[in-house]
Amino acid sequence: MVKVEGYEVPEGLYYTKDFEWIKVEGDKIRMGLTDYAQKQLREIVYAELPSSGTVIKQNEPYGTAESVKAVSDMIAAISGTVEEINTEVQSKPEILNEDPYGKGWLLIVKPSNLQAELSNLMDFNQAVQWHKTLVKEG
């Protein structure tokens, strides 16, 4: 885990420029919002997630995260079928702020085209560099 100007970027994950992370867990992937995203949204009060069985597509919205003031689309990091959603996020959306890479995970997805799509994502080193430019641009 490194911190770029206060934003956590754990190793071993892949990242998108839509502020999502994924972790490959066997033949499934776990997906969530990055620390940077939750800090920008701040005080997340509601998360709308797709139901199990929903087919999601890379770079397309699958749900929303809402703060008091704003609604943000959550954009799928990879394509696949939703196998499980984190229901705790729906009853306690604040865990997205408290633990974005742990308790605040969003979906478990069975990917449909993982190897090809992984090349569209940033690995740890790329993500660290990208966070640096994000912070610099403010």
Next chain:
Amino acid sequence: MTEETRRTQLYEVHKKKGKLTVFAGFEMPIWYKGVILEHLAVRNSVGIFDISHMGRVLVTGIDSERFLNHVITNNVSALQPNSAQYSVMCNANGGIIDDFVVYRLNPEKILIVFNASNRKKDYNWLIRNAEGFDVEIKDISNNVAMFAVQGPKAEETLQKLSSTGLSKIGRFKCEHSRMADVKVFISRTGYTGEDGFEVFVWDASLSKPGNAVKLWNAILEAGEFSGIEPCGLGARDTLRLEAGMCLYGNDIDESTTPLEARLSFVVKFRKGSFIGKEALLKQKNEGIKRKRVGIRMVEQGIPRPGFDIYDDEEEKIGYITSGTFSPLLKCGIGMGYIRTVQDQKRDLINIKIRNRLIKGKIVSSPFYDAEIYGYKRKTTT
């Protein structure tokens, strides 16, 4: 939109301590520590807001009362010195130019405090309609700073600094005073639903903001005992919405009338002629076709401006103009306009949120229990 962003007397404080945003052309704090925390500080204790971005115009002269009775809808003749009233002013069609609070300093000196987003428009409207009246209209916005100190501990906090006994200033009353050695004008008014004061720092121009900064810091120090929080525009919006108060540009504008917005309590048809009277009278006689309502979500979901309102039979009946997550009620709340139906009371409605109909109900405002929260609360904290 090339106009330069503007700043208030407190900008350096906001920049250092808050998260900045641009609102109505002003660089203002959206929050310091977080909207929810600041919101709850005001409901449970006390918070302080910089509202120096608002427009302030002083109307003086022998025709002050007659002039304002002509341009605004409320009855200025009923306004005693050292008193304030909420009002709107309308165009000839009855559309709302702005809503504001009018303060009578003395019989021939009246202060109007209006929305930051309408600073230029309101000033120009007043000037344009002043022909034939012996009045002077002066924009003092840049020479006076203004704070709102709101919440059940507001009086106790400000009393530590004030030379005046604050308990004798009733709601919508105001007077000149000194606080922390600074000349102020204070009124028991606000935009949160809570008890509290608005403090005008008289000698605090943009170029010499010293008094404003000094008093801001003194109030924060005086409120330490009760956990005072500086609050940003985010909490200001959620607080006013929970209290059921309109935000100009969202809930009211030139296409809505005070009757539709359920602000008829500020329209005094009996006081003589005023701009918009004929149109409003006509609408009153014919009946309004839509009305502003408050909505509380029954199912999970947050109404947002622009979302459509459906009845319980899934027919579209209106739209949302303001909506948020209520930090106090912990559910989505909003307000909007629905078609009026004769002899029928609507209760259950649906809001279309991203193509799904989510259940809500029409409720009266304020949204919170007025026996527990707000300036009428019966309990003490």
